[in-house]
Amino acid sequence: MKILKSIGFLLGLPAILVVWWYFASRNSDSFFVPLPGELVQTFIDTWVGDRFFVDILPSVRRLVYGVASAIVLGILLGLLVGLNRTARAITEPVFEFFRALPPP
Numbered sequence: 001m002k003i004l005k006s007i008g009f010l011l012g013l014p015a016i017l018v019v020w021w022y023f024a025s026r027n028s029d030s031f032f033v034p035l036p037g038e039l040v041q042t043f044i045d046t047w048v049g050d051r052f053f054v055d056i057l058p059s060v061r062r063l064v065y066g067v068a069s070a071i072v073l074g075i076l077l078g079l080l081v082g083l084n085r086t087a088r089a090i091t092e093p094v095f096e097f098f099r100a101l102p103p104p
Contacts, residue, residue: 018036022036022037
């Protein structure tokens with residue numbers, strides 16, 4: 001019973017919010033507040049239609065290439081700096097400067 005209640009709370013709030021959104025925006029013709037049905041149709045057209053292969057896959061491919069390149073380059077430069085005393089001496093002031101900056 002407790003699991004069923006948890007699932008009800010987990011799914012109930014999003015369902016209530018979507019129903020409220022539908023009734024609040026059904027007479028609106030604003031570009032900034034689309035109807036939930038229009039949004040679902042656009043989502044399906046983008047993720048299931050032809051645009052998936054034209055727009056989504058090339059972007060995901062570029063993302064994967066960029067992340068993989070950054071990982072390989074970061075590991076190689078980290079090994080270079082960690083194993084070479086001269087490289088460490090050159091880069092240490094820069095690393096210490098960035099260490100002093102607070103994270104965003």
